[in-house]
Amino acid sequence: MPDPAVLEEEIVARLDLAPWKRLWPYVLQLKRYFIPMVIISALTAGANAAMYLAIRGVIDQAVSGSRDGVLGYGLFFVAVVTGQVTCVWMFIFLGGRISQNIAHNIRRDIFQRLQDLDVSYYDRRPVGWLMARATSDCQHLGRLLAWGLLDLSWGLFMMAALAGVMLYLSWELSLIVFTVIPPLIFVSLKFQRLLLHSSRQVRKTNSQMTGAYNEGIAAVRTTKTLVREDENLREFQTLSSAMYRHSVRNSLQSAMYLPLIQTLGAVGAGLALWFGGLDSMAGAVSLGTIVLFINSATRFFDPVHELARVLTDVQSAQASTERVMGLLASVPEIRDSDKVRQAIRNHERGTGILPVRSTGVPPVVQGRDDLATHGRDAHATRAAPLAIDGLDDRIGTIEFRDVTFAYKQGQQVLEHFNLTVQAGQTVALVGATGGGKTTIVSLLCRFYEPVQGEILLDGVDYRRRSLRWLQSSLGVVPQTPHLFSGTIRENIRYGRLDASDDEVARVARLVNAEPFILGMDHGYDSEVGQGGSRLSMGQRQLVCLARAVLADPKVFIMDEATSSVDTETERLIQDGVERVREGRTCFMIAHRLSTIRSADRILVIDGGRIVEQGSHHELILARGGYYELYSNQFQQEKRRELLGGSPKAEQ
Amino acid sequence: MAEEPRKLGLLWAFMKGQRLRYAAAAGAMLAAALVMFLVPLIAAIVIDYVIQAKALRGPQWLRKALEAMGGRESLARNLYLAGGAVAALTALSGLFTYLKGRWSAQASETIARRLRDRLYEHLQRLPCTYHDQTSTGELVQRCTSDVETVRTFLATQVVEIARAVVMLLTVLPFMLALSVELTLLAMALVPLILGFSLVFLSRVTKAFRLSDESEGRMTTLLQENLTGIRVVRAFARQDYEQDRFAESNLEFRDKTIRLIDLMAWYWAASDYACHLQSALVLIMGGLWVIQGAADVGVLFAFLAYEGMLLWPVRHMGRLLTELGKTRVSMGRLWDILHHRNERGSPAPEVLEAGALGERVEASPAPGQAGPGKDLVPAQPLGGSLTVRDLSFSYDGHAAVLDDLSFDVPAGWTVALMGPSGAGKSTLMHVLLRLYEYHRGSIRLDAHELRDLDPHWLRSQIGVVLQEPFLYSKTLRENIRRSSRDDAVVEAAAAVAAIHESILSFEQGYDTLVGERGVTLSGGQRQRVALARAILHDPPMLVLDDAFSAVDVRTEGSILSALGRRRGRRTTLVIAHRLSTLIQADRILVLDRGRIVQRGTHEELLAQGGLYGRLWHIQSELEEDLRQELTAGPAGGNAHA
Known part of the structure; x- marks a missing residue:
């Protein structure tokens, strides 16, 4: 798995426009904010320049002794600053909308994309990595597009306005003062880049230090028993000293940068004073003009500094733009084929009006497609309810035919795997960890697809069926019970969103969850906490079970939890599962004796193959691997009954 | 307000050794400001004296200096x-x-480093009772973001306080010297700006919290x-x-x-208030210039000074909010640092700050480690253990260990077993002085455990x-x-039966453990920990369910390797496998904090009880299998 910390810290050497172009649609969507923003930044720059002109006017009028002139220019100054602060208010207003809308829209699209991307996409990326894309990267891009653009256009307009005024008043003096601009640009760019590098170093060290604190606290008992406190502290001090070095370097760079560009500005001001003074004594320019030149020269570094900063920011955001755009451009490999989508559309159009033809497929899909034949073979009855893709809604026989699968190329987890399960059967999958039990179930859920071979539902390859139909036909209880923040009722209703409160209560009763729910302060409206943290492990399992049952799935899939639950809850869960299984095809990754014993078929999975199968009785008689497995399981369970404690440690 | 001196007092204590540097930084800033004031003055002189050829209104010495330079013509x-x-x-x-920036950076980073080091050290030395009550995430959060808040304050705001003071002390005299009326005018709106930013920032803080919560x-x-x-x-x-x-995303956006x-x-x-202030001046x-009450150059200088003065004033509001945040953060750090460590003392800076603020409470809380006698015996540990009437409780109420008495002669292997929650691990922890016992006695060799230096004690016991x-x-x-x-490392690894596994990794012993390296299985982790525990060949070994994830065969080879030291090393082992229990010289069965059975394997079998039932699982299994085998196909669940 890629280490997020390392990925974050890529530093891009040169600017690549390609990822930025992909941002363009987001900008276009907000052109009602962007266009006024550019206009207002121009107005702001104009107002800034006008302020200098007003000051010049007051001074010149004062020198010439015109009271009205002073008052006139003074009021002009007040008017200009009024306009200027209005502009400031407006561009912050607009910038806020741009930055937040950009972040919001990109985040919305990322989330949407993540809902459709393959489960295998998630396997390759830690959740933290994905979170960073949808949170900090989005905010970063929003900020950059809003304030970066503002600074960029303001900077350019400001320079243009100042230069324009100066050139207009005295082009000779202007050219003299302008000589400081090239070094100003050079110094700014140079230092912004240095600062970028050193601040990255600081962040990297900081995240290492966070890791060290984490470890130091989590390991506190071990550290005490090993009497390792001093050594740990010494190691930590190396880290905190590195942090000191990097932070001080970063601070020194900025401490050097500002005086440097201020001095450059002062050189410009000095030049203005010198040559302007000479001109003024010669009567060529007014006193006010000199003051304006001095003021302008000292403020010139502002826009230059902003431009350099934006440039560096863009460069530093390059990597995150690439990551975000890369995510948005990823396409799920597992999705409905064109034909299936067409079938869904046809079915939607034809529901209730168009009687489905004898083939069960709309005409468009017919032709070379052999799907129709499969469909006919499997079901003679035509009166069956139809799924959203226009095919039979029921799931009868499930067949894995010659299925080969690998998460990584060359590392086969399943090889030429064959399995046929009849409707209503309960199949227990047992065997050592890593044998492929979870993989079989994940393939059935179509979280992954077989590399070779096919999985047939009533003879139809499931790739020819709608993905959503299949997945909503399955009721899955995962090994680690995952709940969402919200009330218990909301969590159960997740199984079927339009279920009434009565129906929710009914399934809760069915799986024995009601007693504990009613025992809570707010009953069904009790909050479960983040990830279900306010419920015990066993209670979470019960809620998951109820949720799955509410969906009234055609196929029930349960990955039995290995975590320990008190004996009473354990019995409740067992009992609930028993009731759910009635009349359904069930796949159980089984860890409990009672589940295993009551299954219609037990499959012992090892190395991606079925090594033994049959009923409990048959397999015990065979005295093979299952015999041993069962004996171990038996002893563990009994021991757990006696001693309680950690079953996972007994593996 | 009684809290305040304590929090900021703690910060003051941490600033020790850096206070001079801060003073130097403030000095440098003063120098920078003074020099900077001369710049508009020069321009003013050029404008009034040289260009406009007016008489200079400035002080006597300035006029003399200018005369000395050759007067107007020469200039x-x-x-x-x-x-x-x-x-x-x-x-x-x-x-x-630059010097100001350099010194204040060095000072603030040094303080931040000291703060970080102190937190790390103190957290390691705090007793387990403390860590039981706090969450790791919360502590890490304090050590990182709260320290960062303090650091930012030290790096940027401390100097800003100095700047505000320096500016007021320097700009004002300058301005007053130039023109008293103009000065009053220039300061007219300052109180307004200050009050406004204070009021506003509190509202911003609220809006910020709302945005923050919706982001969460x-x-x-x-x-x-x-x-x-x-x-x-x-x-x-x-x-x-x-x-x-979408709903939540929208809420955050809005x-x-x-x-x-x-x-x-x-x-x-x-901005508007500041600009209006400038407009006033x-x-x-301008009107005073016309009346002849002021000169153009002076006006220019005033406008420049106004710019220098207004910025720090406008900044005051932020400074005060930052100060508030820093106080809160220091309060959270104080929460960690004022707790007593295993030797019974809080962080030294807290004691120092205590002299400024209120006194640190005198006696340790119940259950928390008190000061030990820190005895370090001259002889290494012999290994005989005598426990008498030992009771222990985490919270002072529910007894986890209840009146235990037992002996472990030096060199014996004693096994502890019992249901979870019986107090087995607690007993081990008390033995290592991770928790302090208050009732009963534990004697190791001839020493009472609580008199021994905990570090020495732990160095004698492999755990x-x-x-x-x-x-x-x-x-x-x-x-x-x-x-x-x-060679010592590899020998220990061999005894723990992990040597071969380590060699099978690509980088062998140099393989990194954890996120950036390999993920070890539970059994591998336990074996590495065992190798670490026996490295120094300690006189006493404590194994808390240390083989639970190790398969039975490997466990056997580890036990026989450890067995070679049998009789010379005292071993306490918590175990549930009969294969382990059977090898012990003595087995103690614990239940709800009491010893319910004790004896050798044979004696316990004869007694029945928990131990006996455990033993009989084997025969239950045999019975279950026999039934399954003898029953016809109908006896099991028929294949559908």
């Missing part, structure tokens, strides 16, 4: 001197500014969706999830826009805890402790 001829002086003075002021909700939603993606898929709830997220709108008002309004100054922690270092570094001898 007019050499006007480059003035321009050069502007550049040179700015550069000089820049040099002082959105992040939670996102995280739950991403971690539960299989559940989402399994119920085909993509659309539902999108709706939920709350943040509200915050930014507020900022827009703040910035625009405070500009207009009134493998129930869930051993491996550091994210190489395997070698994990095992070797202070030993530099690779």
Whole structure:
């Protein structure tokens, strides 16, 4: 798995426009904010320049002794600053909308994309990595597009306005003062880049230090028993000293940068004073003009500094733009084929009006497609309810035919795997960890697809069926019970969103969850906490079970939890599962004796193959691997009954 | 307000040794400001004295100095001197500014480093009772973001306080010297600006919290969706999830826009006030120039000074908010640092700050470690253990250990077993002085345990805890402790039956453990921890369910390797496998904090009880299998 910390810290050497172009649609969507923003930044720059002109006017009028002139220019100054602060208010207003809308829209699209991307996409990326894309990267891009653009256009307009005024008043003096601009640009760019590098170093060290604190606290008992406190502290001090070095370097760079560009500005001001003074004594320019030149020269570094900063920011955001755009451009490999989508559309159009033809497929899909034949073979009855893709809604026989699968190329987890399960059967999958039990179930859920071979539902390859139909036909209880923040009722209703409160209560009763729910302060409206943290492990399992049952799935899939639950809850869960299984095809990754014993078929999975199968009785008689497995399981369970404690440690 | 001196007092204590540096930084800033004030003055002189040829209103010495330079004509001829002086003075002021930046950076980073080191050290030395009550995430949060808040304050705001003071002390005299009326005018709106920014920032803080909270909700939603993606898929709830997220995403956007709108008002309004202040000076100054009450150069200088003064004033509001945040953060750090460590003392800076603020409470809380006698015997540990009437409780009420008495002669292996929650691990922890016992007695050799130095004690006992922690270092570094001898490391690894597994890794002993390296299985972790525990061949070994994840065969070979030291090393082992229990010289069965059975394997079998029932699982299994085998196909669950 890629280490997020390392990925974050890529530093891009040169600017690549390609990822930025992909941002363009987001900008276009907000052109009602962007266009006024550019206009207002121009107005702001104009107002800034006008302020200098007003000051010049007051001074010149004062020198010439015109009271009205002073008052006139003074009021002009007040008017200009009024306009200027209005502009400031407006561009912050607009910038806020741009930055937040950009972040919001990109985040919305990322989330949407993540809902459709393959489960295998998630396997390759830690959740933290994905979170960073949808949170900090989005905010970063929003900020950059809003304030970066503002600074960029303001900077350019400001320079243009100042230069324009100066050139207009005295082009000779202007050219003299302008000589400081090239070094100003050079110094700014140079230092912004240095600062970028050193601040990255600081962040990297900081995240290492966070890791060290984490470890130091989590390991506190071990550290005490090993009497390792001093050594740990010494190691930590190396880290905190590195942090000191990097932070001080970063601070020194900025401490050097500002005086440097201020001095450059002062050189410009000095030049203005010198040559302007000479001109003024010669009567060529007014006193006010000199003051304006001095003021302008000292403020010139502002826009230059902003431009350099934006440039560096863009460069530093390059990597995150690439990551975000890369995510948005990823396409799920597992999705409905064109034909299936067409079938869904046809079915939607034809529901209730168009009687489905004898083939069960709309005409468009017919032709070379052999799907129709499969469909006919499997079901003679035509009166069956139809799924959203226009095919039979029921799931009868499930067949894995010659299925080969690998998460990584060359590392086969399943090889030429064959399995046929009849409707209503309960199949227990047992065997050592890593044998492929979870993989079989994940393939059935179509979280992954077989590399070779096919999985047939009533003879139809499931790739020819709608993905959503299949997945909503399955009721899955995962090994680690995952709940969402919200009330218990909301969590159960997740199984079927339009279920009434009565129906929710009914399934809760069915799986024995009601007693504990009613025992809570707010009953069904009790909050479960983040990830279900306010419920015990066993209670979470019960809620998951109820949720799955509410969906009234055609196929029930349960990955039995290995975590320990008190004996009473354990019995409740067992009992609930028993009731759910009635009349359904069930796949159980089984860890409990009672589940295993009551299954219609037990499959012992090892190395991606079925090594033994049959009923409990048959397999015990065979005295093979299952015999041993069962004996171990038996002893563990009994021991757990006696001693309680950690079953996972007994593996 | 009784809290305040304590929090900021703690910060003051941490500033020890750096206070001079701060003073130097403030000095440099003063110098920079003084030099910077000369710049507008030069321009003013050029404008009034040289260009306009007016009489200079400034102080006597200035006039004399200018006369000495050759007067107006000479200056007019050499006007480059003035321009050069502007550049040179700015550069000089820049040099002082740099020094200020350098010294304050060094000071603040040194303090931050000291704070971080102290927190790390103190957290390691705090007793286990403390860590039981706090969450790791919360502590890490304090050590990182709270320290960062303090650091930012130290790096940027401390100097700003100095700047505000320096500016008021320097600009004002300058301005007063130039013109008293103009000065009053220039300060007219300052109280208004200050009050406004204070009021406004408190509202901004509220809006900020709202935005922050909605971001938190959105992040939670996102995280739950991403971690539960299989559940989402399994119920085909993509659309539902999108709706939920859209709502939360929208809420966050709107709350943040509200915050930014507020900022827009703040910035625009405070900008406006500052600009109006300048306008006042500009207009009134212009009129005074006409009346002859002031000169143009003076007006120019005033406008420049106004700029220098207004910025720090406008900054005051932020400074006060930052100060508030820092106080809160220091309070949270104080929470950690004032707790007593295993030797019974809080962090030294807390004691120092205590002299400023209120006194640190005198006696340790119950259950918390009290000061030990720190006895370090001359002889290494012999290994005989005598426990008499030992009772222990974490909270002072529910007894976890209840009146235990037993003996372990030196060199014996004693096994403890019993249901979970019986107090087995607690007994081990008390033995290691991770928790202090208050009732009964534990004697190790001839010493009462609580008199012994805990570090010495632990160095004499090799320990493998129930869930051993491996550091994210190489395997070698994990095992070797202070030993530099690779052969010793490998020998220990061989005894723990992990040597071969380590060699099978690509980088052998240099393989990194943890996120950046390999993930070890539970059994491998336990064996590495065992190797680490036996490295120094300690006189006593404590194994808390240390083989639970190790398979039976490997466990056997480890036990026989350890058995070679049998009789010379006292071993306490918590175990549940009969294969382990059977080898012990004595077995203690614990239940609810009491010893319910004791004896050898044979004696316990004869007694029945928990031990007997455990033993009989084997025969229950045989019975179960026999039934299954003899019954006909109908006896089992028929194959459908």
